[in-house]
Structure formats: C-alpha cells, structure tokens
Amino acid sequence: MFYSKERLANWLERINSEEIDIETGKGIDVFDRMLEDYIIACRNLMRSIKAREITKKEAIALINESEKVLEKSFDFGDELKGELFEITKEQMKIVLEALKLVIEGKVSKKSFDKLLNEAFKKEHEGDIEGAFESVVKIAAKVLAGEEFPEDIEIPDEDLIVVGWLDAVDAINTINVLSEIDKSEIEDDVE
Template identity: 50%
Template sequence: MEFYSQSRFSNWVNKIAETELDEDNPETFAVFDQMLEDVIIACLSIIRAVKEREIRKADAVKEVEKILGLIPNHDFGDELKNELFQFTLESIKAVLLSFRLYFEGKISKKSFEALLKDALKKEQSGDYEGSLNAVAQMGAKVIKGEQLPELDIPEDSAVISWIDGIDAISSVLELSKIDAPTE
C-alpha cells in the first residue's frame, strides 16, 4: 500500500512550473496550498489505515518517514516560485513531523502558547531542529483533536512556515468534518 509517491511530488513540481504567478492575484498561489493539502490528505489516509487495522502504528511512522524522504528540491528559475516552494516544503516538513509524533503517541501536555514560546526561543538560539519539533508538537495536538488557537508569530521568524503547515492540518481536518457523510 503506497500512501504517497515521488511521482505525486513530481506532478506538483510540474504544476507549479506551469503556473503563472501573479502577485496581484492571490488565487494564482493556490497550487502551493493544494500541494500542502495533498500531503495532509495522504497522512490522513495513513491514520484511516491504522484505525482500520490495515497497518500498525510502527508502519505508519515508516510511511511518514518515507514521504519525508521524497520531499523534492527544485529550482524553477523564478525567485518568487522558489521562495514559495521552499516555504511550502518547510510547511510540509512540519506536517510530516506532526503526524510522526502523533503515530508515536508523543502528544505534548504543554499549551499551544507554551510550545510557540519554546519554538521561538529555540529558533533564536539557533536550534532550528528543536524549534521545528516544538511546532510539530502543536501539530500532533491538532491531529489528536485540539483546536489551534490564534497565535501571534513574528513575521521574520522561520517558525511562521511551520505554523502554516499546522494551520493547514487544522483546516483540512475541519473540512473533512464538514464533508464527512452522516451515517
């Protein structure tokens, strides 16, 4: 059972390459959000597979690791596309690490605000790995069902792209509740 493939990432890279970005038309940037949401949907499929006992949690962690290993690097020869692509890849990293923590059962008891404070403090000290992990802990809480509050994030922080991924998880989960068929 394959939840995500290299060719799926390649399709997104091709779609981004074909997209004409227009800074005056935010809708032209939707492809980046769609790529991020596609990864989240794949991860939600892994959760479903675990719940339906098709795979074990340990296998789910391996699947998430596999997707993490597929994250492409690409130069579009366009500064704006490259910047948005890198931002999206950082968001995807935060998403995948969140799902990994979720499958490992490592759900933090800290509040979202305390985790954000940790993330910002670690970022300032140059511990980007620790900072990303603090944000991923927020994501694991969201996946488990906690509501992501409004957070005040400095504009110049690397944390912002990771939080964007967590926010996307929250949005996709909300939409899946709306779209869920009523039994």
C-alpha cells in the first residue's frame, strides 16, 4: 500500500493530541511533518518504479486507491485544527496530482515563471481549478528533480496559489535534504 488509512490515522492521532496555538506557532509543525511524510511516500513510490519493483500501471492503481484516503472528512472538535488539516490535505492533493504527472511522463517543459504566472492569472480570473492545475505542474517539475528557484517573484497578496506553493516548497526541501543524506552516505562509504 502506498499511503494507507493506518498511516493517515497515525497523523490524525498526533493532530488530536497536539495542543495548537496559532499565536506562538506551537504544535503547527505537526501539519508540516504530515505533508513531508506524504512527500516521502510519493518519492518512495517513484523509487520503487525506478527499481522495477512495481510497474507504472500498478503504481497508478495504488495512487487511485490512496486518493480515497484523502477524500474523507475528519472532525477534530477544534475549528483551527480542522482548518489546518484541510489546508494540508489540499497540499497533499497537489503532491499526489504531481506524482501522477511524473509517473505518466507528463512533466511540463514550461518554465517555473511561466507556470506561476499562469496560476496567478487563472486565480485572478476566478479559474481556481485551472490555477490548481498550474501549481500541480510546478510541483511535478520539482518532484521530478528540478529545483524551484529561490528568487522567483511571488506577489505579496492573499492568494490561494501562494498557500498552495507551500506544497512545492516542501517537495523542494525534501529533495535537498535527501541529496544531503545521499552525499553523507557516500562520504561514509569512501
């Protein structure tokens, strides 16, 4: 199983037991860790395909199965937790859709700038679905190993796209950390 109900249930338990304070930022990192765990699961699935442990077709079947896990609603009895969970779930969906594009070999050749401008333009026009798809394309490029530029222009506006970019940032971070881990392992071997 790629991302099981049990794996999500683990995170739900952690969120439930976490005390969250938005003012101090206390406990909020549980949502970041949940997203990172999901990205790692996606990367592991990609690695399994590369190592020929599973076929692309089998991987897509696993992904489709896991989508059901993310479609469920959960009640934490806490409005803030519920809100943060929904935001994180949305970011997980971006990663999931990006993973599909990578597996299907449909990673966009457009530049990050172009895709980002498309996403903002679509959001301004009220095409939220189109904006989502543009962010997914950005996420797919990063998941496939391209580095998201640090100096990219992001408007200082309260836009949905800006929030979605946290998913892209999280993928980028995991990529960088795994490269550091890899080089440390290689150093140990030498």
